[in-house]
Amino acid sequence: MTYDLCIIGGGASGLYLASRLANKNVSVILCESGERLGRKLSATGNGQGNVTNLNISEKNYFGSVSVSDKLLLNKDLLSVFPMLFTADKLGRVYPAGRQASALTDALRRIVTTASNIEVRLSSKAVRLESGFVIHLQNGEKIYADKLALCAGGKAQKQFGTDGNAYAMASRFGHKISPLYPSLVQLKTPTDKIKTLKGLRANGKVKATQNGKVLGEAYGDIIFADYGVTGNAIFAISAFVSGKENVELQLSFLPDVAEKDIAESVRKKIELGYERSELLSGTLNNQIGRMIMKTAGSTPEQIASAVKNFILPVLGTLSFDYAQVTKGGITGEGINENLESKYAKGLYFAGEILDVDGECGGYNLHWAFSSAAVVAEAILRNKRDI
Template structure:
């Protein structure tokens, strides 16, 4: 049997692969496109996004929300296809009503399945050939184009090919870091930054935080890595195994992982009160005066969740049943400092199966402005397989749509198709 041949093959039918196909077929309906995925259905990870609601973009696109090797190229990319373009595409091409909570955009149904269905219907109706349950094991280039070899040894041929295989996180969704080996021989190792986890729980050396397992508390957290300090606010969660999680931790986790992998031990300072130390000291002093006969734990329980308060008091050397009237001014300052700047040394981070996004991948600087590998004409890389990762809030999916859109422009702009 002769091998199937397409104008374009896309390896990976996740967010970026589906969007690449949609953008190609919208602008050039006659192109033959095959979307190949190892899963029986497309968009498996996309289904999980935004806790099943799919926070698909953020209208406040800013460089500080991303980590990449080429920030200027990233900015230029968003100028060409930004969040308003994504919202417009969802509304007016895919027919998906959208809604927003501040800068965060979702499908109005608040169901990720709506986005997956809309993309799948669109690409199928526009003639994409969906090849599901098919893992690509090898990729070669010859003078006729690209040769993809499946796990079963079958050959698929194409003029152009797009790597949309994602990163290494949530590997059960099919993203197993295949970009690296598929690109072996087609790029040099200098073009690739090793995949690592980002948006991942962080683990302290101190096991005592297990006492707070299950706690959720609004907090401001600061990551201290040498002279660098990064601050983030939001709900802090303590996992059942004593790890730090929640959006505020996720947003710092990429930096923390890079610090640990470079042999450093970053520290996270937790402000449990979301207040300045002086303000917290005043709040404590007022309550000590209001309730002098109460224990300090009871007197301050209106300021902060009691489990957390008791934990911090004990770690700071105070007995929770000490009468509030016995506290000196120095005690109040010490307690306020601990509540607003509680230090936790970080020594470990969660596994790829716990991380939401990968950092690393094909360097943006090794791709042209349309995501084409500079050294290999006709070969494109999009989405999480590229060395661009964002914080929480729709930034990662926006990168999937942006990179896919630029790639589609490159493919259809090529006179060969």
């Protein structure tokens, strides 16, 4: 049998694409290499599933694929899920029950009960031929008129995403931009911060490259033996991953005026405090002492050091720790329907493309919205025949 469409990858984008085609006049086979569908989707948002953000715009995305409003602003995106969603004060949207597995279960139910969709688990695609012929690892061949490559990126290979599918796209002439881990811990020199290992501070992180501001993030900054982690660091990593000569500027009291910090230091000097104790009570003692090792001597210089603690970025931890892949199949080879310009009928959705989003639901939003665009193109095409 020749299917109308073969979807490779049963993760967020592949499952979502299949769900948009459920019970439509198109025969679909979905091949997932793992034993279960949606393994990574079930682990998202610390198990709570941060599906989208109320503030979605092109500005939240990086990469060479043009992420237009058409791709992003699909008002019906979450209507496929039979559940309620709520947003937190940062605009991050979650299922009201705060369980990512509910998202996977909902998509799995739609897809596995649809009359037109066949799901194959433990079915890894290893080679593609034009036409399309999909060669599975077990030697089986699948024939399909159209093909959607939804095999994800390289982040956290325990979810089946080891980057194997990029080579299958290259086979059709697609270029792959350099791949970097993103939404990930950052490596920094540890000489200044080694006394702080395990300590959590709340603050602002600004990333700069040769004086130019790349981005800012607020939240937890956690010190580790390789550098820094925490939600502010994950967020800022989207701006710095893959770049050279980047510095982090940590502000431990972002909402307090520098003159007020200077004033409290001045009072302590008048009271005869030791230099190492001048920030006690203002900051965590260990952080205060660490800052005092390099700060200047005047209250103003000390206050400035509290707001501008510099850590150069040496790199990131590996893909094993990252939430997403920066880089992927580049934009020049695909059209606005995310169809290949080199192989008609070959579509892409999700993280395999050279698109990555900021922290806060933007990556699942991309997985779903890109899949929705592919689904519409396939249905339109079917009607036109």
